[in-house]
Amino acid sequence: MESKKIFLSSPHMSEEGYEQEYIKEAFDTNWVAPLGENVNKFEEEIAKYVGSKHAAALSAGTAAIHMAFKAIGVEKGDIVFCQALTFSATVNPIIYQNGTPVFIDSEKETWNMDPKALEKAFEKYPNPKAVIVVHLYGTPAKIDEIKKICDKHKVPLVEDAAESLGTIYKGRQTGTIGKYGIYSFNGNKIITTSGGGMLVSDDEERIAKVRFWSTQAREKERHYEHKEIGYNYRMSNIVAGIGRGQLKVLDKRIAKKREIYETYKKGFSDIKEIEMRTRARRNKTKSLVISNFNKRKF
Numbered sequence: 001m002e003s004k005k006i007f008l009s010s011p012h013m014s015e016e017g018y019e020q021e022y023i024k025e026a027f028d029t030n031w032v033a034p035l036g037e038n039v040n041k042f043e044e045e046i047a048k049y050v051g052s053k054h055a056a057a058l059s060a061g062t063a064a065i066h067m068a069f070k071a072i073g074v075e076k077g078d079i080v081f082c083q084a085l086t087f088s089a090t091v092n093p094i095i096y097q098n099g100t101p102v103f104i105d106s107e108k109e110t111w112n113m114d115p116k117a118l119e120k121a122f123e124k125y126p127n128p129k130a131v132i133v134v135h136l137y138g139t140p141a142k143i144d145e146i147k148k149i150c151d152k153h154k155v156p157l158v159e160d161a162a163e164s165l166g167t168i169y170k171g172r173q174t175g176t177i178g179k180y181g182i183y184s185f186n187g188n189k190i191i192t193t194s195g196g197g198m199l200v201s202d203d204e205e206r207i208a209k210v211r212f213w214s215t216q217a218r219e220k221e222r223h224y225e226h227k228e229i230g231y232n233y234r235m236s237n238i239v240a241g242i243g244r245g246q247l248k249v250l251d252k253r254i255a256k257k258r259e260i261y262e263t264y265k266k267g268f269s270d271i272k273e274i275e276m277r278t279r280a281r282r283n284k285t286k287s288l289v290i291s292n293f294n295k296r297k298f
């Protein structure tokens, strides 16, 4: 018997074919590589959508996290506080920079970094170089409290918003509250470019520096000159074209998530062991987390 596989969050290109229009334009003008109009515009459009001043389009969300740590200056021996419940890509870039991750446990309400555990970590390790929080499954962390603690200790906060593009927390998009925010456009994200990521920040100088590092740190000379270690982390003009097309249907995808949420809520309404979480909001909609912790109030 043929098995019917249901994919988890498979890519969903626009019904209108927007992505192909941008790709065609890149082909027609021969701006296939390396950079080009689509990359510049995709950065501008994402920055505008989330309400950040600047954005750097990169090859992956992981690359964006790496560049955030490099921009902060994480180096050998530096401690970085990192959310414990997450995908490994949140923590790997700490190691790329030869830093030491210290894992902070999650709280039960959002499954994200527990502000109380974070406070405790500061007592034990008073001088971390950075904190990285995650908005796992699109549910925002208790970011107000976490930001307040980071500000008190004067430590920069990175938001791993790889899974939460479009999630609004008290009127602000996740990814724009800390010093740096990152988004992922890999195949299972709410919009995809096949693979890609974005680093956002209000710090123009640091974002420019990230673009420099991500294009092999090549100095502005006619010959090849390099004074720093560089990376090949930039997004291509074709990939950015897919992103521009996908961005046009992001609100539609969010509305669909809401519809799915309501379907589950209705379907599970008479099963008391399943409680639907309603606090998180994706663009004024509710994001879905099924919790099996009965009798909890959200």
Ligand SMILES: Cc1ncc(COP(=O)(O)O)c(C=O)c1O
Residues within 6 Å of the ligand: 060, 061, 062, 063, 086, 087, 089, 090, 134, 136, 160, 162, 163, 183, 184, 185, 186, 195, 196, 197
């Ligand atoms: C929480 C989280 N952080 C980071 C990443 C890394 O993103 P990418 O796959 O684009 O490198 C992902 C994606 O899987 C993720 O879910």
